[in-house]
Amino acid sequence: MTANSLPKPLDRSAYAMESTKLAVSLLGKVLVGPNGSGYIVETEAYGGGKDPASHGSRGMTPRTEVMFGPPGHLYVYFTYGMHYCANVVSGKDGESSAVLLRAIQPLTGIKKIQKLRPGAKSEKDLCNGPAKLTQALGIGKKHNGTDLTRSSVLFIYEDEGFKPPKYARSSRIGISKATDLQWRFYLPDNPNVSRYRTSDG
DNA sequence: AAATTGATTCAT
């Protein structure tokens, strides 16, 4: 954002597309959360019913209900007994595709984030992973279902002054199914992408 | 390479 323009949240149409397209589109945009904000530098697409790696692939459950709702809402899930991960619902209402936010480059609220993540050795370790990002920005269970087009504390906007020059893709991290799909997208020269990698990326 | 940690889901 520039000094004299307030950030304007993306509208619904910016989310109503297939997850792979949205995953690419979100790169370089700014995610704003309760504690701060950052440029999105790494995402993964999940394809709903047809993607065996997607939480939505086995039908709607209490956990995945938000994924089946309209695009532009946030799906937050709890995993490994200690971590939250945040996804942006994509596609059409009734589908269950979504984009996992895997890493951001901290932009604002850095002092606050550093207190929440004392283990981070440097600024680039603050948000370089899907669960680090939620811990840093203060995203948790209560944010599941948030409408990113309506909320004033949790939304995404486009920084007109920042256009990522290119992106790279690879297979997705941490899954055991559909590992052939190259549905992870990231800014290859950005030091804030997550630490763990797949063999193809 | 292994520990951590508990909700979720599917199979008995």
Add this chain to the structure above:
DNA sequence: TGAATCAATTTT
């Protein structure tokens, strides 16, 4: 009701 799984992180 039980057991396996899990879109991860930290520490060794």
